[in-house]
Amino acid sequence: xNVFRGFRAILYKExxxxxxxxxxxxxxxxxxxxxxxxxxxxxxxxxxxxAMVVYNEDRTAExxxxxxxxxxxxxxxxxxxxxxxxxxxxxVRRGKAYVGLQIPPDFARKLRARRKAxxxxxxxxxxxxxxxxxxxxxxxxxxxxxxxVLLGExxxxxxxxxxxxxxxxxxxxxxxxxxxxxxxGTALQxxxxxxxxxxxxxxxxxxTLENLLVSPLSRWGLMLGKLVPYLCISMTMALFLFTILxxxxxxxxxxxxxxxxxxxxxxxxxxxxxxxxVSTRAQTQNEAMQLSMTVLLPSVFFSGFIFxxxxxxxxxxxxxxxxxxxxFIDLMRAIILRGAGLLEFWRHxxxxxxxxxxLFSLCALRFKRKIA
Numbered sequence: 314x315n316v317f318r319g320f321r322a323i324l325y326k327e328x329x330x331x332x333x334x335x336x337x338x339x340x341x342x343x344x345x346x347x348x349x350x351x352x353x354x355x356x357x358x359x360x361x362x363x364a365m366v367v368y369n370e371d372r373t374a375e376x377x378x379x380x381x382x383x384x385x386x387x388x389x390x391x392x393x394x395x396x397x398x399x400x401x402x403x404x405v406r407r408g409k410a411y412v413g414l415q416i417p418p419d420f421a422r423k424l425r426a427r428r429k430a431x432x433x434x435x436x437x438x439x440x441x442x443x444x445x446x447x448x449x450x451x452x453x454x455x456x457x458x459x460x461x462v463l464l465g466e467x468x469x470x471x472x473x474x475x476x477x478x479x480x481x482x483x484x485x486x487x488x489x490x491x492x493x494x495x496x497x498g499t500a501l502q503x504x505x506x507x508x509x510x511x512x513x514x515x516x517x518x519x520x521t522l523e524n525l526l527v528s529p530l531s532r533w534g535l536m537l538g539k540l541v542p543y544l545c546i547s548m549t550m551a552l553f554l555f556t557i558l559x560x561x562x563x564x565x566x567x568x569x570x571x572x573x574x575x576x577x578x579x580x581x582x583x584x585x586x587x588x589x590x591v592s593t594r595a596q597t598q599n600e601a602m603q604l605s606m607t608v609l610l611p612s613v614f615f616s617g618f619i620f621x622x623x624x625x626x627x628x629x630x631x632x633x634x635x636x637x638x639x640x641f642i643d644l645m646r647a648i649i650l651r652g653a654g655l656l657e658f659w660r661h662x663x664x665x666x667x668x669x670x671x672l673f674s675l676c677a678l679r680f681k682r683k684i685a
Contacts, residue, residue, distance in 0.1 A: 318531040319534040319538065320533075320535075321538070322538070323534060323535055323538025323539060324537075324538040324541055327512075327538055327542045328542045331542050331543075331546065337508055337511070340504075341505075341508050341543075341546055341547070341550065342504070342550060342553075344500075344503050344504070345500035345554065346554075346557070348496060348500045349496045349497065349500050349554055349558075352493075353492065353496060353562050356492040356496075357489075359446075359488055360388065360442065360443050360446050360447075361387055361388060362387065362388070363410075363411040363412055363443060363447060364389075364409065364410040365384075365389040365390060365391055365412040365413070365414055366393045366394065366404040366405070366412075366414070367391055367393075367394050367414045367415075367416070368396070368400070368414070368415045368416070369414075370415070370416060370418040371416045371417065371418050371420040371421055373420070375420060375421040375424055376416045379416065379454075380414070382454050382457070383414065383450075383454055386453070388446060389412060389450070393409070393410070395413070398415060401415055405435050405436075410437075411436070411437045411443055411444075412437070412447050412451075413434070414433075414435075415432060415433040415435070416432050417430075417433075420432065427466065432455075434448075460472065482567075482651045483650060490562075490564050490650060491650075493562050494558070494645035494646050494649050495616075495617075495642045495646070496618075497554045497555070497558065497645060498580070498618065498645060499609075499612060499618060499638065500554060501547060501550065501551060501554070501577070501580065502584055502608075502609055503609070504546075505547045505588060506585075506588040506605045506608065506609065507601075507602065508546075509539075509543050509586075509587075509589050509592065510589075510601040510602070510604065511598055512539050512589060513539070513589065513593055514592050514595050514596070514597065514600075514601045517596070518597065532677045532678075532680045533677050535677075535680065536589060536676045536677045537673075539589060540589060544578075544585055547581040547584075548574070548577065548581060551574070551581065555573070558649070564649060564650075567648075567649065568647070568648035568649060568651070568653055569648070569654060572648055572655055573648050573649070576644040576645070576648065576661075576662060577641075579666050580637055580641040580644075582665075583669035584637060586668075586669050586672035586673040586675075587637075587672050588605065589673075589676040590672055590679065591604045593679045594679070611632055611633075612636050612639075614629075615629050615632050615633035616633055616638040616639040616642055617639060617643065618638070618642055622639070637665055637669075640664050641661075641665065643661055644658055644662070
């Protein structure tokens with residue numbers, strides 16, 4: 314008996330249905346393209362030109378030099394001056410500024426007397442990302458000013474200890490280099506899981522599923538025939554996304570293109586298999602969309618796309634280990650940024666292959682039970 318009996322017939326039929334269904338093609342291409350462009354430009358941890366209000370009670374050359382030091386970091390920009398501490402705090406509370414800088418009236422006098430001069434920095438902590446960068450930059454400005462003063466007092470021309478850091482793989486610390494490879498992983502999910510999840514559900518709602526059940530088709534041939542068209546279209550989408558990554562966001566691809574597309578192929582195969590598994594369970598298209606969300610949302614939060622997995626509680630770390638996006642995003646960043654090859658990350662490829670094979674087998678077995 315031919316295990317994949319009816320594969321070519323289903324393949325031909327599914328290609329015709331997909332290319333006639335403009336809405337399916339639209340949702341497979343437009344949302345991922347929109348997502349990579351929007352996220353690629355919007356996601357950036359390097360916050361620049363945060364609004365800062367200044368309350369300068371000293372008004373000396375030293376205090377103005379300190380304000381200039383804050384502005385020259387390009388992290389802050391002065392948007393106004395306050396006339397009191399209450400007015401400074403109110404500006405931060407109302408959202409007029411992220412940071413409030415208060416310089417006391419004795420700032421310059423203490424510096425000239427070689428005493429400790431204190432300034433206060435009020436930081437809006439309601440946004441942890443901007444607050445952390447504002448805090449680190451403020452501490453860095455104070456540290457550099459203190460070191461310069463101490464060097465001038467001691468007569469030394471250089472620091473006793475100098476650290477020369479070297480950032481590998483992303484020396485300019487560009488946010489798109491980190492985020493865009495991860496966005497590709499989440500964008501491909503939208504292009505594949507939803508479309509594949511609608512496949513059998515659409516047959517059921519249109520009343521054509523019964524025709525398939527009485528046809529001389531094997532369950533493996535049926536599932537593979539439905540999977541391959543979505544696989545071809547999704548790999549075409551992956552090619553478009555890699556092109557945007559390279560030529561729009563100017564992210565260099567240091568690794569092998571063969572390894573890159575092999576990882577994308579295994580990842581897409583696993584996603585489409587999951588979508589088909591959902592379609593064997595769902596009765597309506599709304600139910601298929603809801604079930605698909607069970608893997609899409611965790612993939613954003615627990616895969617390491619935005620937040621490092623090492624800092625997560627063990628339960629969320631374990632959930633991330635069950636998601637194909639976790640391994641694909643690791644592979645994308647390793648291949649694209651670090652130039653890793655098969656020898657370094659072959660385990661990720663094996664895991665993706667096993668996930669895809671397991672999900673595809675579950676699709677066929679579950680469809681067999683539905684026939685029964």
